[in-house]
Amino acid sequence: EAGLPAALPEIKKWYDGYRFGESEIYCPWDVINHMRALMEDTAARPGNYWLDTSHNNIIRKFIDLPNMFVNDKFEILLAGGVIQEPIQEDLTYDVAHSSEENLWSILYLTGYLTQVLPVELSEDIKIEPGKKALRIPNEEVRSVFGNTVKSWFEDKIAAKDRRDLFQAWWNGEDKKLTKNISDILFDTISYFDYKEDYYHAFVAGLFAGAGYEVRSNSEQGSGRADIIVKERRHRRAIVIEVKWTGKRNSDMEKECRDALEQIQERQYAKRLQMEGYRSILCYGAAFKGKECLIKAGKDPIEA
Numbered sequence: 001e002a003g004l005p006a007a008l009p010e011i012k013k014w015y016d017g018y019r020f021g022e023s024e025i026y027c028p029w030d031v032i033n034h035m036r037a038l039m040e041d042t043a044a045r046p047g048n049y050w051l052d053t054s055h056n057n058i059i060r061k062f063i064d065l066p067n068m069f070v071n072d073k074f075e076i077l078l079a080g081g082v083i084q085e086p087i088q089e090d091l092t093y094d095v096a097h098s099s100e101e102n103l104w105s106i107l108y109l110t111g112y113l114t115q116v117l118p119v120e121l122s123e124d125i126k127i128e129p130g131k132k133a134l135r136i137p138n139e140e141v142r143s144v145f146g147n148t149v150k151s152w153f154e155d156k157i158a159a160k161d162r163r164d165l166f167q168a169w170w171n172g173e174d175k176k177l178t179k180n181i182s183d184i185l186f187d188t189i190s191y192f193d194y195k196e197d198y199y200h201a202f203v204a205g206l207f208a209g210a211g212y213e214v215r216s217n218s219e220q221g222s223g224r225a226d227i228i229v230k231e232r233r234h235r236r237a238i239v240i241e242v243k244w245t246g247k248r249n250s251d252m253e254k255e256c257r258d259a260l261e262q263i264q265e266r267q268y269a270k271r272l273q274m275e276g277y278r279s280i281l282c283y284g285a286a287f288k289g290k291e292c293l294i295k296a297g298k299d300p301i302e303a
Helices: 004-015 028-040 057-064 071-078 093-098 100-109 139-159 163-171 174-186 196-206 252-265 268-274
Strands: 018-020 023-025 083-085 132-135 213-216 227-231 236-244 279-288 291-296
Touching: 004 028, 004 139, 057 100, 057 139, 071 083, 071 139, 083 100, 100 132, 139 196, 163 174, 163 236, 163 279, 174 196, 174 279, 174 291, 196 213, 196 227, 196 236, 196 279, 227 268, 236 252, 236 268, 252 279, 252 291, 268 279
Parallel strands: 236 279
Antiparallel strands: 018 023, 083 132, 213 227, 227 236, 279 291
16 A cells, blocks of 8 residues: 555546536546556556547547637647537437537547536636536546647648758758748647647657658757757758747747757767768757747758
């Protein structure tokens, strides 16, 4: 039993949040599995047992449908917020995809979303007639949403013709990169809370599945560049230092300059030269919400 009481807050965060009438309940299957894991190892981290029991393609189908404009609502939910939607509790699965309203109902009826009672809402939020206030119940289900959105983004990028985008990277066309990446970012669902890790994954994902060797390093103070892209065939590489700011009035130009100075001061390109890469382009990338600014170093570093 040692260590189990200390795990209760984490268990609540991951597996509580479902609604049965006006009572909030845990998912029994998840709790049983996690308790078994804790009995074997008191330091065991919460696992996603939902993945083994549920067909998560309903979320993917939701965001894949061209006539469903749900990006903003998904971002609210993933950030821990609340949306309001009409719910039909007698809905059958075969008509789920006939409307956005039906899809929210299916997500609610299958446990991906749970009801928020009026007493749990802040005073300035009033539930509209005929609607329920909905949120993601816990961290386990939030991770299912996040992983599904991440997979959707990767597939969407892989299906996109990225030749112009790659050419802009290799040619140092930072204005073109700023525009193109801003457009992609605007059309993307954020699956993290717009922190630096999200932008690391976003930028690295732009190169995924295109034959490049990509390394993303999100550890702070590691002494390594944030993102390195290598093309062995032409012995060239790209170094990208990512800066994120949550401040509305931040200077993104300065963030890019700081990023480029960091690349130079820490000699990130030198390691690539030692590996035999002949041409190395360096970029500072600043992000704020769905805004983006890319700045290229003055000249490619030639070996």
